[in-house]
Amino acid sequence: MLLFLFTHILDTALILVGPVWYNKIIAIYRLPLFGVMEIGLFAAVLYHALNGVRVILVDFWIPSIERHTQMFAIQMVLFALIFLPVSWIMLGHTLHGGAH
Secondary structure, three states: OOHHHHHHHHHHHHOOOOOHHHHHHHHOOOOOHHHHHHHHHHHEEEEEEHHHOOOOOOOOOHHHHHHHHHHHHHHHHHHHHHHHHHHHHHHHHHHOOOOO
């Protein structure tokens, strides 16, 4: 996620150099490799968000400590239920050259 953030800051700063350079860099992001990397980024952010909710529940709801294993299983089911359809849509855009 840090690499993505750094890259985003860098490519946005290129607008100061000129629109030609900015457009060249943005065109690179249309390559299929970057589409697959976006899916990986989505997976990382989604997992991080769901895990954060689970950790908050364990930290602030004492009875949940005894059920952390079940909560992790629920987290992973939610991850799959969200990730699979969204990544399928993202992959379709990547393979067919759609906008990201």
